[in-house]
Amino acid sequence: MVGIVLENVAKSFTGKRVVDGVSLDVNDGEFVAVLGPSGCGKTTLLRLVAGFETLDAGSIRIGGTEVSSRQFTLPPEKRNIGIVFQNYALWPHMSVAENVGYALKINGINAAERNRRSLDALAAVGMEAFGGRAPADLSGGQRQRVALARCLASDPSLMLLDEPLANLDVHLRASMEKEFLEFHRRTGASMIYITHDQSEAMALADRIAVMDAGRLVQFAAPRALYREPQNEMVARFIGGGMVFPARNVEPAARPGHAIVEIFGTRHQVRAKPGQQQAPDAKLCIHPGEFGLAGTEDDGFSATVERVIYRGSHNQIDFHADAMPDIPLTLHSYDEQPLSPGSSISVRVNDGWVIPAA
């Protein structure tokens, strides 16, 4: 187990900054997901940590030892890291067991020991019966398990995973998520897991690093990212957050709260401690945080645009009558029949004032 420290890491390709001053501190044994839209620099960051790319600026330390700087790059094979890619990268001409034992062979580990460690690793991912098969005769999920076993066999202190579930169908992804958590618990290795799927990141990671255009925008536990996004991009990216204007922000008597005007009505929402009075702010609310107001509640007037049955709830798309251009959504658990054009009153159960930039 080792911690990883990235300090002001930068990388450009053909003059374009792809990773722009990223500092990140991954604790010993921590599971960190790196999340962000396509092209934001996630894979490049991972390749820098792995040692496949050289740094333009900054430094990377693994377990207290500097492995990359502007002047120096320790080669990947000397970093004691395991890497799992989305395309598994299994050798097609080798059996499953040979694939798992290959790195051990390269490292000069004798056949008996190699065999034992390969079998143990295959057993850990429930694939002990498949050692003699060719990778081509396995399903996608099984291949990904073999790729995990291969990592496990070489007993890395740090694992780098680049969208390892991207090629799997939705059911397999859910079962592989469990597999990763079990794998993490079992090995105690530090993990850096790249994904653009926020629900996957939320389900797996201790902390999530959200990247946008090469920069690290927020690094926090999933709950903190969801509840307290630091800017608009994170607010929208995580959990379908809606961002819209609030007016006349006043600090509330309750610490960590503020009273704001939302579509003409006053509501108490969460805010950073020390939130100042302000004429305007941006607010983040998730669909589950609005509710249909009862007669005794204060709500803002709105109009239903469409109702979608989602099994566990109805998704109600609507707009506030005060600002009809902003599309809003709430989840309703009542059986109350609503149809497009209905007038409703909407309660604000929770919300977050996005800190001013």
Ligand SMILES: Nc1ncnc2c1ncn2[C@@H]1O[C@H](COP(=O)(O)OP(=O)(O)OP(=O)(O)O)[C@@H](O)[C@H]1O
């Ligand atoms: N070797 C390279 N040469 C030139 N440009 C590159 C190279 N590698 C990556 N890029 C560019 O750097 C940017 C970031 O790429 P990167 O693969 O790191 O993003 P990503 O966040 O992993 O994207 P995705 O989720 O789509 O895989 C992209 O614009 C990409 O085209």
